[in-house]
Amino acid sequence: MTATPTPPTASPAPAAPPEAADDWLRLDQQICFTLNAASRAFNGVYRVVLKDLGITYPQYLVMLVLWEHGALPVKKLGEHLRLDSGTLSPLLKRLETAGLVRRERSVRDERSVEVRPTEEGIALRQRALAVPRRIVAATGFEIDEIRDLSGRLHRLTAALDKAADEGA
Amino acid sequence: MTATPTPPTASPAPAAPPEAADDWLRLDQQICFTLNAASRAFNGVYRVVLKDLGITYPQYLVMLVLWEHGALPVKKLGEHLRLDSGTLSPLLKRLETAGLVRRERSVRDERSVEVRPTEEGIALRQRALAVPRRIVAATGFEIDEIRDLSGRLHRLTAALDKAADEGA
DNA sequence: GGCTATCCAGTTGTGGGCAATTGAATTGTG
DNA sequence: CACAATTCAATTGCCCACAACTGGATAGCC
Numbered sequence: 001m002t003a004t005p006t007p008p009t010a011s012p013a014p015a016a017p018p019e020a021a022d023d024w025l026r027l028d029q030q031i032c033f034t035l036n037a038a039s040r041a042f043n044g045v046y047r048v049v050l051k052d053l054g055i056t057y058p059q060y061l062v063m064l065v066l067w068e069h070g071a072l073p074v075k076k077l078g079e080h081l082r083l084d085s086g087t088l089s090p091l092l093k094r095l096e097t098a099g100l101v102r103r104e105r106s107v108r109d110e111r112s113v114e115v116r117p118t119e120e121g122i123a124l125r126q127r128a129l130a131v132p133r134r135i136v137a138a139t140g141f142e143i144d145e146i147r148d149l150s151g152r153l154h155r156l157t158a159a160l161d162k163a164a165d166e167g168a
Numbered sequence: 169m170t171a172t173p174t175p176p177t178a179s180p181a182p183a184a185p186p187e188a189a190d191d192w193l194r195l196d197q198q199i200c201f202t203l204n205a206a207s208r209a210f211n212g213v214y215r216v217v218l219k220d221l222g223i224t225y226p227q228y229l230v231m232l233v234l235w236e237h238g239a240l241p242v243k244k245l246g247e248h249l250r251l252d253s254g255t256l257s258p259l260l261k262r263l264e265t266a267g268l269v270r271r272e273r274s275v276r277d278e279r280s281v282e283v284r285p286t287e288e289g290i291a292l293r294q295r296a297l298a299v300p301r302r303i304v305a306a307t308g309f310e311i312d313e314i315r316d317l318s319g320r321l322h323r324l325t326a327a328l329d330k331a332a333d334e335g336a
Numbered sequence: 337g338g339c340t341a342t343c344c345a346g347t348t349g350t351g352g353g354c355a356a357t358t359g360a361a362t363t364g365t366g
Numbered sequence: 367c368a369c370a371a372t373t374c375a376a377t378t379g380c381c382c383a384c385a386a387c388t389g390g391a392t393a394g395c396c
Contacts, residue, residue, distance in 0.1 A: 028300030029232050031307070031314050032210055032225070034321040037250050039207035040353070041328035042200055047354085048332055057200070058382060064197050074345060082205050085345050087383055094381085111344040111391045132196030138331035139199070139324055146199050149320055153202040156307055156317070160209035163306035164216055208383075215384085226352060242375060253375050255353050262351080279361045279374040 045138045049131055053124060059095055060128070062088075063117070066101065067125045071116035073106065100124060213306045217299055221292060227263055228296070230256075231285070234269065235293045239284035241274065268292060 046057040055063065065080045066072065074092065078084055092115055095101045100121035106112040139146065214225040223231065233248045234240065242260065246252055260283055263269045268289035274280040307314065 024300040024304075025232065025235075025297070027311070027314070028303055029229075030318040032214065032303065033229060033232075033249075034318045034325065035203075035207050035210055036225075036229075038321040038325045038328070039203050040250065041325040041332070042203055043353080044332040045328050046200065056381065057204075061197075061201060061204075064193065064201075067193075075343090081201075082208065083382095084384070086347080086385075089346050091382075105345095109344085109392070113345060129193070132192040135196055135200065136192075138328055140327035140331075141324065143195070145320075146195065149317075149324070150198040150202045152313075152317055153206040156309065157202065157206045157209040159308035160206070160213050160306055163308075164209070164212040211383080224351065243373085251352095252354070254355075254377080257376055259352075273375095277362075277374085281375060 042135075045135060049134050049138075053127055053131075054098065055095075055100070055124075058083075058087075058091060059100075060131075062091065062095065062115075063100065063121065063124065063128070066115065066117045066121065067128075071114050073112040073114055074103075075112065077115055095121075210303075213303060217302050217306075221295055221299075222266065223263075223268070223292075226251075226255075226259060227268075228299075230259065230263065230283075231268065231289065231292065231296070234283065234285045234289065235296075239282050241280040241282055242271075243280065245283055263289075 043057050046060065050057060050060055053060070061081055062077065065077060069076075069080075072080075074085060074088055078088055081088075092101060092103060096103055099118060102116050102118055103113050104116070106114050136143070136146065141149070211225050214228065218225060218228055221228070229249055230245065233245060237244075237248075240248075242253060242256055246256055249256075260269060260271060264271055267286060270284050270286055271281050272284070274282050304311070304314065309317070
């Protein structure tokens with residue numbers, strides 16, 4: 001049961017005349033909420049499209065990185081994906097159980113664990129080639145529009161990460 | 169430990185000449201990944217800013233709706249937030265434990281549960297008024313730019329929801 | 337060589353998101 | 367009125383995100 005979206009963007013002005021702070025509250029709701037909602041909506045579409053491949057959206061992101069870069073230590077994978085070991089360790093374990101990756105301690109540095117796509121994992125790429133088209137189609141956006149949006153979001157993320165690091 | 173972001177947007181072209189499908193894969197990574205990353209980055213900033221209030225980001229979203237609309241059944245709350253009972257039930261229970269809301273079966277329809285902000289919950293709004301300013305500041309974006317982005321994301325969400333419902 | 341600081345993956349605990357199911361209440365229909 | 371279909375909140379089970387911590391490995395420094 002997916003709830004019917006009722007975006008606050010479309011909600012009418014409240015009965016009381018808005019003070020400045022109220023304005024801020026509504027605006028704030030729009031940025032944070034629309035972004036959150038869009039992210040979850042994407043997740044929903046990926047859930048449908050990736051069902052055939054038997055992997056989840058975060059697992060797909062991991063495979064994308066591995067397809068592009070080949071074997072990587074968990075640390076590097078985390079840097080690419082902006083995820084830490086707390087998220088990646090169990091996720092990679094599931095991918096290993098699914099037979100898509102292998103994890104092996106690096107011989108050169110025993111702290112590090114190399115994540116390597118298996119034959120099966122590499123083969124999965126062929127079936128994944130159809131995914132992006134379907135996703136782009138689902139957005140109803142033009143390529144340029146997507147690129148533009150992506151750029152803005154990238155700038156946004158950088159600013160937010162910087163702000164979070166600075167404690168506010 | 170927060171991983172250092174290494175956005176794929178900035179990654180150089182791969183060694184092999186990209187076929188069309190490769191292009192699609194990279195582009196895809198940019199939309200879905202940047203959106204996902206931006207959402208999590210927002211979450212991080214909210215985590216910091218909301219620590220004082222003792223609530224999480226999703227809990228804050230719930231309180232925003234309650235502050236604006238007053239008491240609401242769980243169902244309505246879910247429509248506003250695009251969340252179902254599987255997410256809301258435990259979340260609301262935590263908000264109740266924190267003393268910010270009360271949940272009571274509707275007398276008119278015993279299936280429905282009304283969620284009502286307590287005095288304490290209503291009082292929290294005053295302290296929350298400072299939040300949006302800090303968030304907007306953290307984005308480094310101008311108001312108009314935020315509005316624009318928000319509008320795009322709203323359109324995107326609508327399209328994605330529609331596509332997911334249609335099974336692709 | 338020994339000591340300490342740092343780095344790395346993994347684990348634990350809390351919270352969120354969602355599909356699927358349950359069970360009770362209500363509505364619609366004959 | 368009776369019975370089937372629908373609605374609603376809650377629960378279960380799985381996965382993801384992240385903070386905090388653990389334990390082992392390495393690097394740097396004396």
